Amino acid sequence: MMPTDSQNPEISVSDLLLYINCPRRVYFVSRGYELLPEINASRLERMLLKELSLNYSEIVKKCSLNADTMCKELEAALTYACKDLPLMFPKEFERTEKGFLEEGDARARAKIPEIAANLLKGIEEFGNDAMLAALTPVKTEPIIFSKRLNLKGSPSKIVCFEGANVPSIIRPGSCPIQGVWASDRIHIAALALLLESETGKEIPFGFVEYVSFGIIRKVVIRSSDRREVLKICRRVEKIKAGLMPEKTEEKFCPECTFSEHCVSNSSLMSKFF
Numbered sequence: 022m023m024p025t026d027s028q029n030p031e032i033s034v035s036d037l038l039l040y041i042n043c044p045r046r047v048y049f050v051s052r053g054y055e056l057l058p059e060i061n062a063s064r065l066e067r068m069l070l071k072e073l074s075l076n077y078s079e080i081v082k083k084c085s086l087n088a089d090t091m092c093k094e095l096e097a098a099l100t101y102a103c104k105d106l107p108l109m110f111p112k113e114f115e116r117t118e119k120g121f122l123e124e125g126d127a128r129a130r131a132k133i134p135e136i137a138a139n140l141l142k143g144i145e146e147f148g149n150d151a152m153l154a155a156l157t158p159v160k161t162e163p164i165i166f167s168k169r170l171n172l173k174g175s176p177s178k179i180v181c182f183e184g185a186n187v188p189s190i191i192r193p194g195s196c197p198i199q200g201v202w203a204s205d206r207i208h209i210a211a212l213a214l215l216l217e218s219e220t221g222k223e224i225p226f227g228f229v230e231y232v233s234f235g236i237i238r239k240v241v242i243r244s245s246d247r248r249e250v251l252k253i254c255r256r257v258e259k260i261k262a263g264l265m266p267e268k269t270e271e272k273f274c275p276e277c278t279f280s281e282h283c284v285s286n287s288s289l290m291s292k293f294f
């Protein structure tokens with residue numbers, strides 16, 4: 022007999038992203054192991070760029086096509102982000118070495134000219150109104166739950182574009198030459214499915230903001246993306262219910278927090294028999 026929805030462990034969009042990273046990580050996190058990404062200058066740089074990006078819409082509104090003013094506004098906003106970050110994440114900062122924040126700030130600051138240039142390029146290419154619509158949040162980090170999908174998640178923003186409220190995610194990492202990374206496509210599709218179940222309206226697209234570059238990309242959601250999300254949801258449910266996925270050779274293994282617990286299934290069996 023198929024289990025009913027209420028018997029399935031609740032899953033979140035972050036589980037799906039963890040699964041794309043490595044299915045076994047879902048297993049460890051669901052069993053209470055803490056995923057502790059190292060707090061180093063590079064992580065702080067990404068955190069600062071994420072905070073900085075929340076000001077992009079205000080800055081675009083103020084600066085229009087003036088590059089110098091835009092750089093100055095971005096620098097001022099980064100200074101505030103640097104002051105605010107330790108207050109927003111006190112737990113993380115307890116275990117952060119002194120000097121990492123300054124280094125993260127310097128790295129983020131070095132990106133400002135490129136961010137300003139790309140924001141201005143976006144305004145020229147798509148127009149001020151379209152850029153503002155794509156950047157300006159109608160809601161920031163709302164938590165959405167769908168009983169039907171047994172899934173919860175939180176888009177970085179919901180923006181109103183061409184009359185539709187659509188999800189937008191903030192990605193502080195690298196930016197592909199064209200389009201978006203495959204994991205970002207799945208992320209947007211999962212959030213669109215959640216929003217659709219809340220509003221009953223089809224969400225045909227979403228946005229990914231590659232904030233370290235000031236680049237925003239529109240993603241059209243395909244049926245194949247929706248299918249992939251639903252497939253991953255079912256696999257994640259099984260893992261959270263107790264299934265240990267097969268260990269695969271992962272590029273993330275050397276730096277993985279769980280590597281000491283993570284042995285191959287055959288080694289695990291040999292411990293018991």
Ligand code: SF4
Nearest residue numbers: 043045274277280283
């Ligand atoms: S050690 Fe490798 S296989 Fe195991 S959870 Fe980490 S990334 Fe996945």
